[in-house]
């Protein structure tokens with residue numbers, strides 16, 4: 246019995262849907278134009294969400310690469326005016342992070358586990374005739390663990406290499422590929438100036454990002470890095486670096502280019518970073534350093550994303566509202582046009598709820614079709630964007646489902662009034678309608 | 680007289696038009712028995728359509744009682760009235776009132792679906808009815824592809840789909856030429872012979888003559904009620 250009722254109900258529904266589709270098809274152009282509001286609303290929201298999601302994913306990956314428990318200090322050349330007054334040729338610009346900074350941090354700030362000092366030199370790295378412009382990083386053996394940058398093959402240098410100031414190196418993935426396109430780099434040597442370095446390891450590739458959102462002149466990704474022991478770097482390069490710059494030499498004395506401080510407790514990162522900033526401020530007269538807190542950047546990114554999502558949500562709401570009003574408008578016209586039909590159906594035994602269902606189904610078909618079309622376009626656009634503009638896009642499965650459901654719901658909400666109006670008509674009046 | 684199937688008792692129907700109250704029916708009492716063929720006549724504006732709408736449960740009396748098959752209509756709600764229209768009454772209108780989007784077969788099926796019949800049942804019944812009115816070859820035509828007489832026959836088939844106790848026709852031949860009008864009227868005769876109760880409103884005396892009983896209205900009241908001796 247219930248099975249029969251159920252099949253009767255579903256066949257009734259099927260018939261109503263067929264009928265609705267037919268009457269929408271009868272006014273194809275009108276239906277299509279009415280749907281457009283929903284189509285564009287849904288499509289733009291899904292597409293923008295996918296693009297935003299992709300961008301924030303990339304940014305987060307990048308920040309994660311820096312390490313969420315890390316605080317990164319970098320040497321920054323102080324503003325130019327400091328130098329202009331001393332415009333001699335043999336002047337050596339002395340700035341940046343000092344070894345004392347490290348010991349001070351270690352001595353006064355609790356909760357700091359490890360500190361990675363690094364010297365960074367921009368050099369050409371050669372393998373016979375192949376050349377790569379790279380950053381040569383003199384650092385300590387625990388750098389890979391600290392910066393989430395693991396060794397893919399071979400090994401990183403050890404404390405023994407460090408103490409002996411060995412000429413060994415680990416190459417960044419990309420430069421290894423470029424210097425040794427056909428052969429295994431491990432065990433080979435590369436040349437920098439007159440020095441030869443034995444390749445003992447190759448690093449994992451880092452996730453590439455188009456833009457560096459840390460606000461830094463992208464030290465981590467834009468240029469490949471080659472890692473050598475800090476002791477080796479000190480011996481080979483000394484404290485003073487020479488730079489050729491528009492005809493004249495420029496000398497800089499920078500002890501350390503980069504210091505990474507790892508905080509023990511993830512909860513304490515912000516507090517420690519404040520202490521570090523305070524400490525640095527007290528000991529450096531000039532602002533010749535910069536403090537980057539990846540976690541802070543992450544938080545900031547999340548906040549931006551939240552704002553972005555709120556804006557998107559409002560756009561979605563407005564366009565669905567406009568689309569819904571369009572549907573209501575067309576359904577009201579539809580009801581008026583078909584007053585006679587309503588009268589006929591009522592005379593032939595249609596109950597009020599039959600009339601409501603009929604018009605409601607039509608409205609939902611209209612908005613649902615708009616939603617479906619919007620979802621198709623909205624999924625296609627990010628696909629096109631990522632294949633042509635090379636931007637990463639992520640479509641979370643929830644967004645098309647939610648968009649479709651909400652647009653169908655818009656049909657119910659905005660179709661209800663016209664449908665009720667149709668059902669409320671007096672049959673006699675409706676039959677008399679021209 | 681057989682057991683009355685339709686019974687009006689002191690029925691009034693008035694319309695409020697601003698301050699003015701128009702009384703379309705003024706205390707009408709009328710009994711119609713099962714299987715009768717009744718013509719309702721009278722000058723324009725005397726209340727014929729108003730009466731027919733009441734008989735068809737499309738409207739309710741302002742006062743008085745209307746018993747259809749023993750049930751007092753005024754005690755029923757809108758859904759129940761709809762049910763009665765769909766299951767016990769058949770309507771035939773002057774302007775046919777077919778649904779233009781639907782083909783002939785689908786038009787005949789409309790009341791069947793509101794009765795809750797299955798697809799196959801409805802199809803079988805509708806095809807049978809189309810045969811009965813001689814339109815079995817036109818099933819997939821749209822109403823506008825048919826002549827007026829043919830459209831009215833579709834409407835009759837549709838009215839029969841509810842297997843009605845009473846068939847109500849308002850100027851059913853009003854829009855037709857005399858030949859197709861005659862065809863429709865002979866179809867009515869057939870239906871009546873098959874035992875259907877028929878109530879039709881008409882202006883035309885020659886049409887009225889086909890009925891066994893002629894009820895004349897004047898200004899919302901019964902003027903005369905004549906039965907043709909068989």
Ligand SMILES: Nc1ncnc2c1ncn2[C@@H]1O[C@H](COP(=O)(O)OP(=O)(O)OP(=O)(O)O)[C@@H](O)[C@H]1O
Pocket residue numbers: 694695696701702703722723724725726727728729730
């Ligand atoms: N909806 C309405 N509102 C106001 N007055 C109405 C309404 N319907 C009918 N009337 C009035 O009721 C009276 C009877 O109308 P009705 O339509 O029943 O006449 P009729 O006998 O069918 O006329 P005709 O032969 O011209 O069709 C008329 O005076 C008409 O003006």
Ligand SMILES: [Mg+2]
Pocket residue numbers: 727728729
């Ligand atoms: Mg009339």
